[in-house]
Structures are given as structure tokens and as C-alpha cells.
């Protein structure tokens with residue numbers, strides 16, 4: 460069973476004069492809409508919340524997983540004529556015949572940071588490669604139609620291949636954001652069971668603020684998806700920019716995701732992600748494999764100033780430090796990062812501790828990435 464990925468959750472400061480709090484503290488009649496914003500009647504929602512029995516942690520986690528990993532339909536470009544065929548399958552966000560195959564061990568396992576039963580945080584653990592980096596995003600037909608050019612043809616840095624990488628990343632990101640919003644809504648409905656009214660208000664308020672933030676970033680992702688869809692359907696790939704950094708060496712870490720360009724690689728802050736009045740630019744990254752090694756692939760909306768700044772800051776990193784810095788960036792920012800057992804075993808305990816602390820950090824607060832003296836990966840950029 461795939462666990463629910465960790466996500467940034469910000470506990471919001473409560474202001475007593477906030478209309479939400481003022482309204483929550485009013486007397487409510489049975490059939491009033493509930494103060495929490497669930498859309499349910501007060502009687503069916505928070506009226507007896509303090510007396511409700513909290514769920515056990517096990518039950519909570521199970522329900523949470525069910526909500527998160529629900530199938531949400533095929534994400535093939537809607538504007539295309541071609542119809543879905545077959546049920547929604549688990550699609551790999553990292554090419555299964557490509558980079559993923561480079562990190563699988565003889566027993567069919569790869570490594571990933573997973574919640575651990577006995578420790579408080581995430582731990583590097585071995586998981587079956589089929590479960591690695593998948594999401595239920597497309598029907599069988601559209602998965603192979605869309606991603607044939609990146610699954611079956613060797614990567615050469617061609618712009619079209621790069622854009623397809625980005626599109627798959629983006630669909631995964633959108634799926635996860637939607638899943639996260641559903642799961643926050645679910646948490647709203649159960650997390651404050653048995654708590655007093657003050658705690659209920661605090662929990663509901665924080666959940667609402669987080670949902671607002673996630674909705675905003677979902678909107679940004681949706682608008683980039685519409686843009687890429689148009690490019691794919693109309694074969695107009697010039698609407699996007701891409702940059703590839705080729706390297707030689709073993710692909711021991713693979714990662715793919717789409718990020719809001721909040722900081723560049725030198726730690727400069729580009730935009731305040733929590734200011735909902737500003738649209739953040741998005742940048743997709745993935746790792747593709749080549750004959751001699753691999754490539755780090757960035758894709759962004761043509762004309763994106765912040766996205767370009769992030770890529771340029773990566774370009775400025777000396778070639779012998781790029782691999783090390785990129786790997787740190789992936790572990791710190793991106794849950795969708797997998798690695799080989801051989802590589803993990805080869806690291807010193809200090810390096811393992813550093814990477815574990817990155818993987819456990821839910822929110823990157825900025826600061827420049829600096830390369831380790833002893834590089835984490837031996838990637839030679841040319």
C-alpha cells in the first residue's frame with residue numbers, strides 16, 4: 460500500500476477578530492449552515508463535535524489513504540478527440556524502462572523515504588519498484604499514446620520529449636494537489652472530534668487556510684496544464700522553454716516534479732508563496748537517462764522570468780558541483796524522489812543523516828544550496 464505523502468501544512472495564527480472566529484463563537488441553530496464552512500447543517504456537523512469519539516490513528520490513516528488515492532479520471536488533453544479506453548491505470552511519473560530501471564535492485568526494489576512505524580519521521584526504505592512513483596492518472600490507451608515518445612524512444616534532449624516529461628509531471632502534481640485538498644477537507648470533518656470549541660476553531664481555521672493555499676496553487680498548475688495541452692494538441696511546442704543538463708555517470712537518484720519558483724538555487728527569494736494575490740511561476744524538473752548517463756530536464760512557460768532565473772542559477776553552479784546540489788534540491792523539495800539501495804549503502808552516515816533531514820523537512824525556507832566536499836553523486840557534467 461502506498462502511503463499518503465507528507466505535505467507542507469502551515470498552522471495559522473488565529474486572530475480573535477477574524478470574521479471566521481467571530482462567527483464560530485456565535486450561537487448557532489440546528490439548521491444553520493455550520494460555522495466551519497463544510498456546507499453541512501450545524502446539526503450534522505459541529506453541534507456535537509466535542510462529544511464525538513476521536514478515530515484511532517490506524518483508522519485515520521486508512522481513511523486518509525482511501526481519500527487521497529481515489530481514482531479521479533483520465534487526464535488526457537480534453538480538447539483532443541480521442542476517447543478513453545480501459546480503466547484508469549497507475550502511470551509511472553518516472554520512465555519505468557528508463558531512469559527507474561537504473562535504480563532497481565535484483566529483487567525488484569528501489570528506495571524511497573516512507574513513514575516509519577517506530578520513528579517519528581520518514582526513513583529511507585526499500586519498496587517494490589512497481590509502486591514507485593505512480594499515480595492513477597490516465598486510461599491504458601492514453602497513457603501509452605501520450606508517453607510512447609518518452610517511454611519507447613531514447614532521450615536525446617529534443618524539445619518535444621522534454622515537454623512530454625513536463626506534462627506528465629504536471630498531471631501528477633495536479634492529481635496530488637486535488638488529492639491533498641480532498642484529504643484536507645476530510646481532515647476537517649474528523650480531526651477535531653472530541654476537542655473543545657477553541658481547539659475546533661483552531662483546527663478548522665488552519666485547515667481552511669491550507670485549503671485556500673492549495674487551491675491557489677492548483678489553479679496555477681491547471682492554467683499551465685491548459686497551456687501545455689494546447690501546445691501538445693496543436694503541435695506548437697514553441698510555447699514552452701526547456702533546458703537539459705547532460706551528465707555522465709550512474710543514475711543513482713531519480714526525481715520528477717513541478718515547483719513553484721519560490722527560491723533559486725542560490726537561495727534568492729523570487730516570490731512569497733503564501734501571498735495569494737501573486738501567481739507563482741512553475742518549473743518542471745525530471746531526470747532522463749541517456750547512453751552514457753542522464754540529463755536533468757527543466758521545462759517552463761515561455762517568457763517565465765522566475766523560472767528562467769532558477770534555471771540560470773543552476774547553470775551558474777560549477778559543473779563538478781551540479782549533481783551534488785541537484786540531489787540535495789530533490790530530497791529537500793520533492794517527495795517524488797527515488798534512489799538505489801547500492802547508492803544509499805555507499806553513503807557515509809553523515810551524508811545519510813543530511814539527506815534524511817532534507818527528506819523530513821516539509822517546507823523549504825530558502826537559503827543557498829552548497830555542494831558537499833564529498834559529492835553525493837559522481838555525475839560529470841559537460
Ligand SMILES: [Zn+2]
Nearest residue numbers: 493495504505
Ligand atoms: Zn462544521
Ligand SMILES: [Zn+2]
Nearest residue numbers: 533543598601
Ligand atoms: Zn483516457
